[in-house]
Amino acid sequence: MTSLAIDLPFTKRTLANGLDVIVHEDRHVPIVAVNVWYHVGSKNERPGRTGFAHLFEHLMFEGSEHYNAGFFPPLQQAGALLNGSTNADRTNYWEVVPTSAVDRALWMESDRMGFLLPALTRERFETQRDVVLNERRQSYENRPYGMVTMALSSSLYSSDHPYSWVTIGSADDIRAMQLEDVQEFFRTYYHPANASLVLAGDIETGRAFDLAEAYFGEIPTGQRPGPVSNGAALSSEQRLLLEDRVELPRVYLAWHSPAMFKAGDAEMDLLGDLLANGKTSRLYKTLVYDLRMALDVSGYQSSREIGSFFLLVATAAPGHALTDIVSRIDDELRRVVEHGPTGEEMERAMAQAEAHFMYRLQTVGGFGGKSDQLNAYNVLTGNPGFFSADLERYRNATPDSLRAAARAHLRLERRVVLSVIPRGQHGLAVQGSTPVSVS
Amino acid sequence: VIRIDRSRLPDVGVDPTFSFPAIVRHVLGNGLRVCTIEHRSVPVITFSVQVDGGSGADPEGLEGLSAIVADMADEGIRDLSAIDVSDALSRIGADYDVDVGGDAIDFTLTTLTRFAARGAALLADFVVRPRLPENEFTRVRQLRLDRLRQLKDVASAVAEQTFLRLLYGSHPYAHLAIGSDATLRNITLDHVAAFHRQAFQPACATLVVCGALSHEELLRLAEDAFAGWSAADSAPSRAPRASDVVPPAVPLTKLAVVTRDAAPQSELRIGHLATRRVTPDYPSLLVLNAVLGGQFVSRLNLKLREEKGYTYGARTSFEWRRGISPFALQTSVHTASTADAIADALAEIEAVRGSRPPTIDEMTLAKASLTRGYPRGFETAQQVARSVAMLSLYGLPDTYFEEFVPKVNAVTSADVVDAATRYLDPSRLTTLVVGDHSAISDSLSRLNLGSPQLLAAQF
Numbered sequence: 001m002t003s004l005a006i007d008l009p010f011t012k013r014t015l016a017n018g019l020d021v022i023v024h025e026d027r028h029v030p031i032v033a034v035n036v037w038y039h040v041g042s043k044n045e046r047p048g049r050t051g052f053a054h055l056f057e058h059l060m061f062e063g064s065e066h067y068n069a070g071f072f073p074p075l076q077q078a079g080a081l082l083n084g085s086t087n088a089d090r091t092n093y094w095e096v097v098p099t100s101a102v103d104r105a106l107w108m109e110s111d112r113m114g115f116l117l118p119a120l121t122r123e124r125f126e127t128q129r130d131v132v133l134n135e136r137r138q139s140y141e142n143r144p145y146g147m148v149t150m151a152l153s154s155s156l157y158s159s160d161h162p163y164s165w166v167t168i169g170s171a172d173d174i175r176a177m178q179l180e181d182v183q184e185f186f187r188t189y190y191h192p193a194n195a196s197l198v199l200a201g202d203i204e205t206g207r208a209f210d211l212a213e214a215y216f217g218e219i220p221t222g223q224r225p226g227p228v229s230n231g232a233a234l235s236s237e238q239r240l241l242l243e244d245r246v247e248l249p250r251v252y253l254a255w256h257s258p259a260m261f262k263a264g265d266a267e268m269d270l271l272g273d274l275l276a277n278g279k280t281s282r283l284y285k286t287l288v289y290d291l292r293m294a295l296d297v298s299g300y301q302s303s304r305e306i307g308s309f310f311l312l313v314a315t316a317a318p319g320h321a322l323t324d325i326v327s328r329i330d331d332e333l334r335r336v337v338e339h340g341p342t343g344e345e346m347e348r349a350m351a352q353a354e355a356h357f358m359y360r361l362q363t364v365g366g367f368g369g370k371s372d373q374l375n376a377y378n379v380l381t382g383n384p385g386f387f388s389a390d391l392e393r394y395r396n397a398t399p400d401s402l403r404a405a406a407r408a409h410l411r412l413e414r415r416v417v418l419s420v421i422p423r424g425q426h427g428l429a430v431q432g433s434t435p436v437s438v439s
Numbered sequence: 440v441i442r443i444d445r446s447r448l449p450d451v452g453v454d455p456t457f458s459f460p461a462i463v464r465h466v467l468g469n470g471l472r473v474c475t476i477e478h479r480s481v482p483v484i485t486f487s488v489q490v491d492g493g494s495g496a497d498p499e500g501l502e503g504l505s506a507i508v509a510d511m512a513d514e515g516i517r518d519l520s521a522i523d524v525s526d527a528l529s530r531i532g533a534d535y536d537v538d539v540g541g542d543a544i545d546f547t548l549t550t551l552t553r554f555a556a557r558g559a560a561l562l563a564d565f566v567v568r569p570r571l572p573e574n575e576f577t578r579v580r581q582l583r584l585d586r587l588r589q590l591k592d593v594a595s596a597v598a599e600q601t602f603l604r605l606l607y608g609s610h611p612y613a614h615l616a617i618g619s620d621a622t623l624r625n626i627t628l629d630h631v632a633a634f635h636r637q638a639f640q641p642a643c644a645t646l647v648v649c650g651a652l653s654h655e656e657l658l659r660l661a662e663d664a665f666a667g668w669s670a671a672d673s674a675p676s677r678a679p680r681a682s683d684v685v686p687p688a689v690p691l692t693k694l695a696v697v698t699r700d701a702a703p704q705s706e707l708r709i710g711h712l713a714t715r716r717v718t719p720d721y722p723s724l725l726v727l728n729a730v731l732g733g734q735f736v737s738r739l740n741l742k743l744r745e746e747k748g749y750t751y752g753a754r755t756s757f758e759w760r761r762g763i764s765p766f767a768l769q770t771s772v773h774t775a776s777t778a779d780a781i782a783d784a785l786a787e788i789e790a791v792r793g794s795r796p797p798t799i800d801e802m803t804l805a806k807a808s809l810t811r812g813y814p815r816g817f818e819t820a821q822q823v824a825r826s827v828a829m830l831s832l833y834g835l836p837d838t839y840f841e842e843f844v845p846k847v848n849a850v851t852s853a854d855v856v857d858a859a860t861r862y863l864d865p866s867r868l869t870t871l872v873v874g875d876h877s878a879i880s881d882s883l884s885r886l887n888l889g890s891p892q893l894l895a896a897q898f
Contacts, residue, residue: 026480028479028480028818029457029814029815029817029818030455030456030457030814031814031815031818065445066445066446067448070736070745072735072736073736073804074448076734076735076736076804076807076808077451077803077804077807077808078451078807078811079451079454079807079808079810079811079812079813079815080812081812081815096812096815098451098454098455098811098812098814098815099452099455100451100452100453100454100455100811101451101452101811103449103452104448104449104450104451107443107445107448107449108448111445115445126748127745127746127747127748128748129748130747130748130749130773131744131745131748131750131751133773134704134748134749134750134751134771134772134773135751137703137704137751137771137773138704138750138751138771139751141703141704142594142702142703142704142706142771143593143594144589144592144593202455210441211441213441214440214441214442214443215443218443245592246589246592247588247589247591247592248585248588248589278525278529279521279522279524279525280522280525280526280529285522288582289521289522289578292578292581295582295585295586295589315589317581317585318585318588344526347530348526348529348530351529351530351531351532352529352532354532354551355531355532355533355534355550355551356532358481358482358483358532358551359481359483359534359549361481362480362481362483362818362819362820362821363818363819364818
């Protein structure tokens with residue numbers, strides 16, 4: 001099969017204040033994507049202050065000095081779609097606007113980068129704290145299996161590791177947050193030297209740079225925060241159980257794995273597909289299709305900046321025991337470690353990787369659009385052109401490299417085995433599990 | 440050098456011109472309607488087959504049947520097993536998806552242009568010639584039964600299911616596509632085969648092909664794959680379409696609670712049946728909904744989220760179908776704020792009808808937000824294909840996209856108040872709470888909605 005040309009061209013310049021500006025032209029639809037990444041996430045928080053980076057993201061939508069009436073109205077009136085998100089490693093903000101509204105989007109985006117604090121009142125802060133507590137209730141506490149991410153984070157990492165807490169934060173920490181904490185956080189992390197701006201879409205490159213310079217060039221620079229790093233390893237298998245409002249038990253198997261873009265990261269991603277994505281995957285075929293022991297299986301490499309984790313998940317079909325399911329999964333893991341993937345599996349994986357990289361070129365804006373990808377590559381590798389290198393990582397994967405990654409990282413004796421079970425039914429957990437507490 | 444004036448927001452320039460996709464319509468010899476659209480940004484192609492029917496066509500007692508039929512499409516074709524089919528899809532990197540709506544089933548397959556013929560052939564086999572093997576049927580049905588069991592714990596699914604029942608009574612739109620435990624157990628492979636034979640006819644379907652090829656090439660792909668679809672000899676169903684069924688007179692439930700012990704939030708639905716998608720008042724209703732609850736800066740979200748902090752978000756929508764469709768407000772609020780949130784929500788619905796009609800600023804913002812961003816929805820082949828499929832679902836003209844912006848811009852404040860008066864009726868609203876009844880019952884009694892009807896989740 002011949003390789004397609006799959007490319008994401010761009011131009012990058014860095015302003016005097018340290019802001020990276022990246023421009024990508026795509027004139028198919030008269031829209032422009034504005035995308036800003038700040039290199040700060042929940043990994044930059046301290047124990048006792050968890051959830052802060054995300055709460056701060058909410059405050060970025062409440063108004064800034066020169067437009068002190070909410071971030072949404074002037075942009076929605078311009079026909080924009082906009083949003084933001086926070087994860088462990090970064091916080092991103094984006095607008096997709098008609099070509100005619102680029103100035104307005106840049107004005108708004110630069111005003112909150114440079115002039116947020118004068119608009120921030122105690123009342124706005126306290127209301128958003130309540131909104132975030134409700135986001136936590138809706139997305140985690142009141143959702144089946146919703147507290148799993150808390151249980152996995154705290155069991156994979158020691159309590160001083162920045163990935164040991166989740167981005168939404170603990171409810172107690174959120175309640176304890178003070179307006180005064182916001183000032184320091186803004187000064188430390190929200191400045192041009194810790195940010196990256198992409199303009200993608202129906203805009204000429206030269207004009208895009210002129211606009212970026214005009215709107216963002218005046219914002220004072222700050223000190224780029226040092227990298228956060230912290231080692232993490234498991235020395236044994238931990239078997240844990242969590243009770244929840246669920247009908248059917250589910251097991252989560254989690255391992256430490258190579259950090260995003262590091263050697264072995266792409267292989268782990270491919271192993272996730274090979275093991276648990278789609279009917280042809282080994283665990284789906286065995287557990288769901290042939291034996292009907294599981295209702296569903298899934299698996300993926302959760303790639304992150306200072307260390308990833310690899311996850312396999314299976315929900316027990318009624319009448320089947322998690323212990324038996326884990327035993328089947330372990331058989332399959334041993335086979336992968338011993339024999340690696342088949343040629344057919346590799347062909348399939350390659351075809352899917354090629355297609356998915358092409359699909360990623362279809363939209364300029366939003367989460368995962370071209371602007372977001374350019375910023376991801378720029379912030380996490382320093383090279384917005386890493387798109388091609390990223391695809392090469394997949395093209396270069398071999399049965400041997402997958403086998404080696406599986407052998408190095410999917411060790412049965414170094415992992416977390418978390419059983420989520422209906423309340424009061426400890427007997428349904430994997431044998432030998434002890435309760436884990438989450439809040 | 441561009442000088443920035445921070446004392447005022449930059450104006451928005453003239454709206455850029457945008458050519459909406461040109462749709463070329465064809466009819467194959469077997470009666471299949473085909474729409475081709477050239478879309479050349481990326482070498483990707485989307486095929487979408489819309490088959491009339493959907494969950495509204497489920498026979499009484501067999502609710503969930505159309506969804507199983509849809510599910511069975513890729514469970515075996517030609518000499519390929521379900522696993523082989525999945526393998527064939529991944530070898531062309533295909534993104535395959537089935538959506539079972541109240542009025543139709545949409546099968547959508549996206550692949551790289553160079554695999555277009557293989558993609559079209561697979562999709563045609565799924566829709567036209569699924570093998571419907573007994574063992575796969577048993578497995579698929581069991582998976583759905585198990586999923587239903589899990590839905591009992593999902594507050595939003597409980598709310599959705601219960602709310603439809605409260606609004607529609609025994610109407611064919613009253614159930615979720617997945618059906619219920621009892622009805623799924625009634626369904627046999629014979630039902631599946633009969634439903635397929637009856638509903639999956641070329642004259643009752645539309646194929647949309649959108650991708651980086653010429654109309655001629657797109658049409659040829661459609662012909663090569665779908666010309667062999669022959670009309671079945673079975674007579675078309677004589678049952679009335681769901682959209683033609685008049686909803687039964689359902690006694691009004693003003694307030695209902697499905698209890699969920701110790702729930703940290705209450706999942707809310709407030710609404711009533713309103714009108715059909717094809718109403719001439721559609722543009723007015725769009726603007727009304729944007730002002731009331733259809734966008735971040737709507738009255739409802741600003742009140743419940745940005746002012747009160749009761750919720751992560753609140754919205755309203757008309758949940759469109761071909762037939763009569765609900766107006767529904769949905770949100771999930773802190774348990775302690777349940778009654779206050781309901782009171783605020785009801786007050787906003789009431790106010791937009793009269794005491795606080797949309798202001799000029801609200802009208803300007805709502806219309807601009809709907810119209811200026813409109814071209815954004817036509818960026819990918821899949822978005823375009825789905826938009827064109829929507830035209831056939833509701834019988835809208837090919838000029839629809841061109842006319843959208845002028846029609847919305849023509850809506851006046853008086854139109855919105857008129858639409859609100861005719862299509863929102865506070866005296867007919869049903870309020871449903873899925874939450875911790877013991878924690879909220881005292882505060883609910885202050886709402887003057889009478890004592891709540893206590894319901895159980897019925898899956």
